[in-house]
Amino acid sequence: MAAKTLYDKLWEAHVVRDNPDGTALLYIDRHLVHEVTSAQAFEGLKLAGRKPWRVGANVATADHNVPTTDRRAGIADPVARLQVETLDQNCRDFGIVEFGMSDPLQGIVHVIGPELGATLPGTTVVCGDSHTSTHGAFAALAFGIGTSEVEHVLATQCLIAKKVKNMRVRVDGPIPPGVTAKDIVLAIIGRIGTAGGTGYAIEFAGSAIEALSLEGRMTVCNMSIEAGARSGMIAVDEKTIEYFRGRRSAPKGDLWDEAATAWRELRSDPDAKFDKEVALNAREIKPQVTWGTSPEMVAPIDAVVPDPEKESDPTKRIGMRNALQYMALAPGTPIRDIALDKIFIGSCTNSRIEDLRAAAAVVKGKRVAKTIKLALVVPGSGTVKRQAEQEGLDRIFMEAGFEWREPGCSMCLGMNADHLQPGERCASTSNRNFEGRQGAGGRTHLVSPAMAAAAAIAGRFVDIRELR
């Protein structure tokens, strides 16, 4: 039998039927649902008189629109409120489990999926959200879908899909101090570009990836989509299996042993062939900061803002010029001279407990710079928030001058009240630095939690390797 990649194995295990035209009907084990991309799908389902195929495969939460301040008053914006209420109503109508706005287990859909054990190794996981790639960290085939497909999965528990190509990104070598999963994935995107993974499923491998915790691996897989790939994944190891022990929806008793045995098979065969291979040396990766309006516009902290006039590709040159104009940055400016207005620690990329610990370690006993107008910490879920509070991280942040908020997407995309004002510059642990992403006219620099925390204290970017 031909050697197979992890992606090949996951794909084959879920094919319901191969269609003559090269597409396949793929079975979906888990469907995660949030308020922004589901209303029209539920409406379509109702109009056609259909019901969810398997109610128990769905898990819903409200995350994009929810306020991160006191929730007892509800959502002030009537349009947002209606969207969240529509999700609540749809879940009630169809009997779907929902962690609504006031549920203690509510959180960002990609944070709570694994946390609850809804995401499990070897599953197909989809959600009307491009960062569904996050769940690939657990050797799952996970990808984002649009609203029509949300309706399709609800109605049939399947999707019509076409197999993509295999890419492996290997990161080997020891990870230098001060360098995190976020820096690794930004460096990968800097290397292959935001379309580098288009048409591929990426498997992240190598000793540096193996050395990461599952939380770090989620950060890496989360940003697969910023590298153009709908899904990114990492093989199972003992850390993966241990992650699920005792989780709410994880198997228990005999089933646990049976599952763990099956999960151990979830890795590429040693001689599997990839259509494309990329290799990075972890030793050479430095803390990363994006300077432009696309995640591939990224540089190490000790670099300067690049000069578009030195770019040979004319389309890229125009893109760089536009980006620098939008970001109000001059070529040649040292990255560490860039001063910030706001700091955002949160999002499905970096809002888990390990991220908050890393940021708190930098902040402890210090004060946010006077020039920073707002420094926000938004935990990824109620569970993360309580854990952080037990560890006293909330106090460390608040004593330093950060605001400690309720869980949700918050200023990652600013659909709720948390956003940038025109012209404001933000160090953000999120995943997209597109124009207006965090608020119309806002300027986003993507960084790791430790780098964002250090920038809050200094008021500008600093090389956290020098703080140690």
Next chain:
Amino acid sequence: MQKFEKLTGLVVPIDRPNIDTDAIIPKQYLKSIKRTGFGPNLFDTWRYLDPGEPGMDHGKRRPNPDFILNQPRYRGAQILLARDNFGCGSSREHAPWALLDYGIRAIIAPSYADIFYNNSFKNGLLPVVLPRDAVDRLFRETTAAPGYRLTVDLPAQTVTTPDGTVFAFDIDAFRKHCVLHGLDDIGLTLEHVNEIRAYEARRKREAPWLFT
């Protein structure tokens, strides 16, 4: 879903790569629970000088005269010409909804982000892939000739310029079939109910922990 067969339409060129879904339809409009009404907010931040919010009368806002969609010669455009990696970013289907609602029926670009590409087909918006040099040429010709129109012929898989030059494009057979006939995917999938049930029974035996 809308069918797409053949269209001769005015072309509007937007000359930048990596046009993301946040640019196509900004987040504040995603709060809507409808599929329609997004047209006035297509490219909202580029199109207007003042900030937009849902529920505003967008006809009373200040259009940005420099943005190409606002130039009178492109009024009524049905074909959008763009650069690489069009539609990158989020999975929001509001992006194709907004393009269609505005009146765009086909896009021509050298490459698209996967999810956007997929979402477009589900709504009868045709994303045509042409090689970079062909796209370069179309950009030059559109810019040079006001009223420039192209014919996109899905059955023939061709784009024809006013001087009769024909560019062929690829498209996979299933997608072509669905868009040509305006077919509902769900209906097609439900023709295989027995196979789905059989798969599910097997999956239950092999991975019973997923069904508790």
